[in-house]
Amino acid sequence: MKSPKPHLSKEEKIRDAYDESAIYYNSRYQIIQFLKYGIMLPKLIHIPSLPSVEIKGPILDVGGGTGLFLEFLDLLSLYWRGEYVKDEKIRKILEFTSYYIMRITGIKPVSLVHNLMIICDISFNMLLHARSLRNDTALRGLVACDCSHLPFRNKFYLTLIAFTVFQNIKNTESAIYQFFRTIQDLGTVGISILRKHSNKLEFVNLLGTYFEQIQPITIENIIEKLQKSNGQFDKYSPTSILHELECVEDFFLSAKKPQGKENEIIRI
Numbered sequence: 523m524k525s526p527k528p529h530l531s532k533e534e535k536i537r538d539a540y541d542e543s544a545i546y547y548n549s550r551y552q553i554i555q556f557l558k559y560g561i562m563l564p565k566l567i568h569i570p571s572l573p574s575v576e577i578k579g580p581i582l583d584v585g586g587g588t589g590l591f592l593e594f595l596d597l598l599s600l601y602w603r604g605e606y607v608k609d610e611k612i613r614k615i616l617e618f619t620s621y622y623i624m625r626i627t628g629i630k631p632v633s634l635v636h637n638l639m640i641i642c643d644i645s646f647n648m649l650l651h652a653r654s655l656r657n658d659t660a661l662r663g664l665v666a667c668d669c670s671h672l673p674f675r676n677k678f679y680l681t682l683i684a685f686t687v688f689q690n691i692k693n694t695e696s697a698i699y700q701f702f703r704t705i706q707d708l709g710t711v712g713i714s715i716l717r718k719h720s721n722k723l724e725f726v727n728l729l730g731t732y733f734e735q736i737q738p739i740t741i742e743n744i745i746e747k748l749q750k751s752n753g754q755f756d757k758y759s760p761t762s763i764l765h766e767l768e769c770v771e772d773f774f775l776s777a778k779k780p781q782g783k784e785n786e787i788i789r790i
């Protein structure tokens with residue numbers, strides 16, 4: 523039996539826990555995380571030329587773990603190119619994502635422009651696992667670090683995402699400040715947070731110190747839209763995804779970095 527390590531900080535304990543469970547992560551959480559990406563994606567994309575969509579890069583996936591978000595984007599690209607995705611649950615999520623993008627943007631996307639993505643995570647084993655699954659050029663940016671001390675230069679990224687990470691972070695404000703520092707003016711952040719671990723209002727207030735145009739995405743709203751959409755789903759009834767949506771335990775926020783706000787912010 524391993525000896526307890528009372529001397530470790532909260533971050534170090536979390537790092538060790540993810541290090542130990544890294545090889546089981548995808549089999550336990552892939553489906554639910556994919557669903558979260560589908561919920562957030564319409565807030566992250568823009569349309570450079572019809573009918574392509576893009577997440578503006580460079581992209582930083584904070585606490586990106588085993589690289590599931592990148593895998594999701596790859597599968598979505600395949601799906602849009604008309605390739606068959608074997609796993610039925612995943613296919614259903616890709617269909618939901620495509621439908622939801624169509625509802626919000628008014629276009630039927632056919633391709634996804636790939637941009638440079640860096641994945642950073644406190645757990646080295648989560649990143650190793652990402653690399654063991656796909657050792658290709660898309661994964662050239664794997665960085666082991668604590669997101670309260672991001673080792674990146676100011677204003678480098680255009681999109682920054684953090685899915686189900688904040689429940690692990692002791693100093694929420696210093697992480698938000700790091701997001702603010704490393705993202706370009708008018709860049710987009712997309713954050714999902716476990717509801718039971720966070721006070722949404724407090725978090726929104728904190729985010730609002732640094733970012734603007736904060737937009738919540740509520741599951742209830744999405745469910746309502748789907749319920750009204752009868753017949754518009756290609757192959758599945760929208761209700762087939764409703765149960766999965768009800769199981770999502772996060773709340774979702776997107777926000778933009780205002781132009782020239784650095785002077786107003788006192789470094790923390």
Ligand SMILES: C[S@@+](CC[C@H](N)C(=O)[O-])C[C@H]1O[C@@H](n2cnc3c(N)ncnc32)[C@H](O)[C@@H]1O
Nearest residue numbers: 540555585586587643644645668669685686690
């Ligand atoms: C629930 S997992 C989510 C992983 C990934 N975002 C996803 O969607 O699958 C939480 C991740 O946050 C990472 N993490 C926890 N605390 C962190 C910190 N202080 N800085 C960076 N990453 C952290 C963990 O190692 C883990 O990979």
